[in-house]
Amino acid sequence: MKLELHRLKVNALAWGERTSLVGGRLTIDGEALRSLLAEDSRFRSVALDLALPGDKVRLIPVKDVVEPRCRLDGGPLFPGFVGDVETVDEGETVVLEGAAVVTCGAIVGFQEGIIDMTGPGAEYTPFSKTCNLVVSLEPVEGLEKHDYEAACRLAGFRAAHYLANAVRGVAADSVETVVWPPLSEALSAHPGLPRVAYLYMLQSQGLLHDTYLYGVDVKRILPTLVSPTEVMNGAIVSGNCVSACDKNSTYAHQNNPVIAALLRRHGREINFVGCIVTNENVTLADKKRSSGQAVKLARMLGVEGLLISEEGFGNPDADLIMNCHRAEAAGIRTVLITDEFAGSDGASQSLADATAEATAVVSAGNANARIVLPPMERVIGFPREANVIAGGFEGSLRDDGSIEVEIQAITGATNELGLGRLSAVTV
Amino acid sequence: MVKEIERAGFPVVHMCTIIPISQTVGANRIVPTIAIPHPFGDPTRTPGEEKALRRALVEKGLKALETDIDGQTVFNG
Amino acid sequence: MVRVFCVFSNNPRLAGSKQYRPVSSQEILLAVRDEIHRGSSLVNHPLYGNFRPHQQPYRTLVVEKPSSPGGVDVPSLTLIEKALALYRSYEGRIMTPGILDPSVEADYAYVDGELVRETLRHCHLEELLSEGEDDQKSRSGGHEE
């Protein structure tokens, strides 16, 4: 399997007659895109805005963030959504690096997800550094929440695909090639280097807590092997809206930093042989089954090391700890990435579960730490939501427009794929 | 609590129903008992039977206190 | 062998279950803890959903009745005690149903129901789940005790 990533740098956005990319400036035909998205009869209104790094703008409530990508030959990505469910493990993919589509939609009355493009909040979200096309979506009267969520999810992928597809003829700034060999070769490659796999945990508890693999709700899968190239082509997408800080947006999946970090060390320090996708379900029987199957796959690969990333907190802590415990019991050394919910004073227990075998843990920070976000000149989306978002509390939207929240409310603040530099220490 | 008393030098027997919890809190001599709401009793039996059951358990506890151990030990049987 | 399940909930969408009570989420956990002491085991994890204990008012837990008397399911007991420890750390801030804006509360009830839908399906009790707070759909006892 060979995937070429044709990267086109984007450092500015503007409205224009025709969607084009010249010298890093992406000009967008807003009317064409708006009418494309408005084809979905589930929306009462579709509004588009631009939010650039440094703008005095707040986006709220953010549902998903998607990086514009498409096939160089015009073929589809995001299998099961924008395109057919064809396997997307190879080919040539256009990437608009530095651009993002941000969808906003108030699906339930306590939704969260803040992106500040400047100020103290901007430091906590990776999406204050991207040039964002913001899509605000209102449902038609009486639309059922599942349908509204699905419609918002799809709109993000369609907008992202539209942007990349419209400029795919432009010469790439760089081309990155990822080659993923067949297992038989991979397992015997790089003798002397430790064999390593990635255990990729995905939120799958139910509405607003779901993730899709090739269009399949991952609560219905048994753990399976995927190639990094498929992940880069949108095989895994987010339907997860709650807990903005540690949900994996589709952007985070497309640019999975764990996969990137393991690929960088592949052939030099480790032999990276596989990505195992697993879920985080609600019933105990599902948890046991998935954990057992995921670790079984790692054992079948014969790996010595397993890097495990969690998504979410609380309930998934049980999956994380179970995965760690089972892998270590099978003689596989583990490193975990998680975030912490240690209370606003940092004095509470960070995780809902623990095991002595978890000796190597990377922390993406305490999501309960409080922050005051100063007022912005413009708020895109639905500002009233700040009062009921999970990381905020009643009265958190102050009269002057500032918001006091836990960083839990900030999109990507404690991303457990290790996207950011935030962490925590004991003092 | 059990650990601190033992740290002070007393042999302690922890008699409780949920053995894994006793193991986690660091008890060394552990004797399993009957049920959470009635560790030393069984309300389905006659008072006489219940007391005999209790006495047998306490005997087990005393035996545990008389036994030298190297580490955490659960006194079954 | 007939497996018998019991649904403990304070969510009006599950008002048809035998152990429905409009109490705080923490009291639901406590009731389930007592049930575990009596030998039942948990079917779903007590900490589902990406909310902390004080962030939403509802909790729905399904337990399976013991097939034979005696014994305590230690994994269930451990999970419920860990969950209760977390709830205790939010003591005084736990919401009781009925104190939030009704539309927000209805959303919480809705999502709570969706998050246990899969669990109920496992137990063939999905029909206990009504569509909305006003919906008094016909309910069947299924295998619920």
Add this chain to the structure above:
Amino acid sequence: MTYRVVHYINQFFAGIGGEEEAGQRPLLKEGVVGPGQALAAAFGDEAQIVATVICGDGYFAENMDRAAAEVVDLIASCRPDAVVAGPAFNAGRYGTACGAVCQAVKENLGLPTVTAMYPENPGVDLYRSETYIVETTDSARGLRKAVPTMASLALKLLRGETPGLPSEEGTLPQGRRRNLFRDACGAERAADMLVRKLRGEPFETEYPMPVFDRVPPAGALKNLKEATIALVTSGGIVPKGNPDHIEASSASRYGEYDISGVDDLTAAGYGTAHGGYDPTYADGDADRVLPVDVLREMEREGRFAKLHDFFYSTVGNGTPVALAARFGREIAEKLRNAGVDAVILTST
């Protein structure tokens, strides 16, 4: 401006005397006493030790609540900006007193506090979350090194600055998690950690799992026939009416109850305060949780010499580990003084 600081020390460091003077009641002396000299020197012009409060370790240990209140009153009368206590090194009662004073000052006066102890001082576990504790050696030889560290931390707090990491400040961690931005992103750090772990190289976890320390088992009872056995329970068994108001969960206290002459814990006399299980059975017959009846029988039969006259009871449910540990230490102390040989601890 010059900040006003009160210094708390024990009778020994105040030069009053050793163990024979441990009953010294709290007293206030203007200006610097004993180790305060070095502290004042380290403060320079920025802060002044306006007074020293002295209390005997024995008095403090035996009258914790009263002593703390008396000390706080004396401190408050000096209108200080901060309080420094110790260093207590490895002296257990002194360390506990320093911690308790700092906690009481924080709660009642809202002032910043600094103390200093050896990591194994029991005062550390009890009060680390309430005050900054500078790490010292186990004896007063470490005074010279500890004092400048205490002074610089106290000055930082007085200036309203946020202290740095424990390793930077020379303090023992308080156990709170604080956010910071590291140099590399989480995924890179995780991949590096995995490489190190696989190579057997040292690495440092960013989140240490909560640990459970272990105590080696005490030696077995050599002669049961001559032994005094004590009963302790976390099952919440109390005399009817729960005279000490032990909480149903997250108990903040334990009870000590006289059972000399009691042959049976009857439903009329005893029940449970525990909120963690169905109380019907324990209320019906508390011997089901605390088997006094059969132990009394066995005592009469001469299986062992004596059932201790008191039993100790608390509710194990949700009680913080540090507090339960304190209960354990206090109960152990009482059992030792009473000549008890072994303990049966019952839990539900």
